[in-house]
Amino acid sequence: MKVWHICIFELRRILKIRSVLLNLFILPLLLIFILGTALSSTMDTGKGAIPDSVRVGILQAESSSGWVSKALKSFVASPAIASMMNVQSMSSEEEAVYALRRGELDFAVIVPADLEEQIMKGKEAKLQWILGKDGTLNVVGQTLFARFTDELNRQVAGAKVLGPEAMAVMGVKSQTNASNASFVTVSSPGKAGNSYSASQYYAASMLAMFMLYSGMTTSNSLFGERDKKTLMRLQAAPIGNGVIFAGKIAGNSLLAFMQAILIVLMTHWLYGVNWGTHPWLIVLICVLITLASMTLGVIVSLLFKNATSASAALQGIIIAMTFISGGFTPIAIDFVQRISEFTVNHWALQSFLRMMLNAPVSEIMSSIMMLSAVCAVLVAAAALIYRKAGYRYE
Secondary structure, three states, X not given: XXXXXXXXXXXXXXXXXHHHHHHHHHHHHHHHHHHHHHOHHHHOOOHHHOOOOEEEEEXXXXXXXXHHHHHHHHHHHOHHHHOOEEEEEXXXXXXXXXXXXXXXXXXXXXXXXXXXXXXXXXXXXXXXXEEOOOHHHHHHHHHHHHHHHHHHHHHHHHHXXXXXXXXXXXXXXXXXXXXXXXXXXXXXXXXXXXXXXXXXXXXXXXXXXXXXXXXXXXXXXXXXXXXXXXXXXXXXXXXXXXXXXXXXXXXXXXXXXXXXXXXXXXXXXXXXXXXXXXXXXXXXXXXXXXXHHHHHHHHHHHHOOOHHHHHHHHHHHHHHHXXXXXXXXXXXXXXXXXXXXXXXXXXXXXXXXXXXXXXXXXXXXXXXXXXXXXXXXXXXXXXXXXXXXXXXXX
């Protein structure tokens, strides 16, 4: 009961500090908005990133009526490709360039006159591009037609392995395959199960980082009792040091959990962040992050002699863990990624992202178990240091 009284008193005391409310509740939402908006063009793969239909001009010889020409016509007429491209026939390269300059086309493709002959000789199938003004639409056009030539090259490679007689029947087979398939899979990248948006990514990373900052509030609270010399009066009361210590940790833990609830709900309502379909797993992850935050705060409070050095050390640890875990921007360096696997932020971020992608529960739980292991190490370290140093007035 005494622990509960100290916990409530600690929570009320912290909530009266305006700077704490600003740093723990307002600043995370502001950063998520800024980062999610500013980096949406480089990371966001939601519906807004899906380009409109690409206007493509195709230039090929009028006398071209071989199996490659028929396969190309079947390819662009397939439902999947037709929904992404508006194809027009061009009579000359000059006409295509003129249409691109006037904005009537987004992308143009030139089919070499000797393409079929080159393929029959076993050479690589290549198309020529004339790029338009929009870089995104250029990439879409190149990707779609590269998929078509990749399929042709795959069949050429197979024919080489099977022998010369296979080259003769390759044309018939390619024409039949092209009429039945587009060789392209269309997905909806903004929906669950495929990818996450920049807002989702930074909501998860900032939630983990700012929950860890609650440990700094814990550290300041523990040092505050010493610096104000109120710890002596508390210790003079019929209350054990462990009860005082546990009450303060419990109060700051409640604060961290309130912070997590606010960030999850507000990002969902204001920014449309989809946190997945496992709310109880979100609660479990937040509990583990809170545990890690409190233990980090306890460790630095017991190892350092004053609040300034403890806060600087804890802030450095949190920023370093956030950075190497890709919390500010994804880092594709193997060495850094291996180091990040020893951090709280890495496994917290992976757990949140897998839930956002509606991954199987087994995959989510594997990340949560790794997060639990990191927390267990921190708890053991905090218990060992507390047993040796203790929380008392010096």
